[in-house]
Amino acid sequence: MSNALPPAYTIVPPGRPLAGRVAPPGSKSITNRVLLLAALAEGTSHLTGALKSKDTVLMARALGQMGVTVEEPDATSFRVTGTGRLAAPPAPLFLGNAGTATRFLTAAVATIEGTVIVDGDEDMRLRPIKPLVDALNALGIAADAPSGCPPVTIRGNGRFGKGRVEVDASLSSQYVSALLMAAPFGDGPVEIALAGKDIGARGYVDLTLAAMRAFGASVAETGDGAWLVQPTGYRATDFHIEPDASAATYLWGIEALTGGHIDLGIAADAFTQPDAASRALIAQFPDMPAVIDGSQMQDAVPTMAVVAAFNDRPVRFVGIANLRVKETDRIRAVANELNRIRPGLAREEGDDLVVVADPGLSGQTLPARIRTYHDHRIAMSFALAGLRIGGITILDPACTGKTYPDYWDMLAGLGVDLVPAE
């Protein structure tokens, strides 16, 4: 089903609680971290529980272009064999709209002696990368991105520099993660420090530190927002990847909106990813709080916003300015599409998103063709609205392949009728 999806699906509200067992796919964030770390290590690493989706396939393919052997023993594992060094790729690296792969590799290829071009699709070419390029320059690495977004040209001299570097991570924590993961290839210890304390979800940096340590790196926090990395390189290891917490948010949304129960095979408090914190907020539905700070659970905001449309009172999402530079401007996309369902259902106030909420929406038929802006999370979260409202059509359902190729199969497996549409 996932390979040949129709141009649109109209969702038939099930009219009953949805229940069953659904294992979310492996974590995108962790899969793309450990693929890279395994590639930078000498020897073979077995990665299990992995996500196989557009974002991780692009990462694996790029590593393959740089001399790393990436095998796929089964549907959820990779066997990665590296030489302890990446080799210069024969062509530019194309990374679609995978923010993790694009940012992480921009720093990692600086360890190569030679010129590497990191590029992405038309959406990725709108996503800022200048703060990361500036930090590489400060480490003595020649790199430039004339538009401030990909493509980036990196002219590495085989070394990653040393000493202290500051990075402005207010637009993306991925810049910090990228520098941290390349830093064990420094000429000496590298200290990476936040310029200002403003950063999106810190939890993603914690994921990076945990993955690095699992692959033998030595990294210590030297202050609030500064980390010292020793020049150890990485050691091959076997690593099990936990399920994706952002994917889990849709399952929690299904539970909330249908009053059902889904067994994810993992407790919400067992995740190490930041988005798991949204579980407690979604579980308060229909009494979600009036103000939700989304800064530490950014990818869960579209899910929470669509659930909030059915809440008993309005919800204001704050701390979400950098949702404007994700796969699309998610503040605008969520507001636009909620208003398409019912005018006045949401509004932007500066960088806040206010979901006005209307419990009376449930059970109505409000035909709406939801634009998805090439953004998997817009498609997946708005599908939840179709569980309570008749006539919701999701355009370009295949865009969920970025992180959750089986999303529609999952819904169908829970008994939701998806009617192919034009």
Ligand SMILES: O=C(O)C1=C[C@@H](OP(=O)(O)O)[C@@H](O)[C@H](O)C1
């Ligand atoms: O490090 C990561 O794995 C991620 C960090 C977050 O992005 P930003 O750091 O750009 O906010 C998140 O939105 C993205 O899906 C994954």
Ligand SMILES: C=C(OP(=O)(O)O)C(=O)O
């Ligand atoms: C923002 C996201 O992805 P990325 O930055 O990795 O492209 C996401 O998956 O919601």
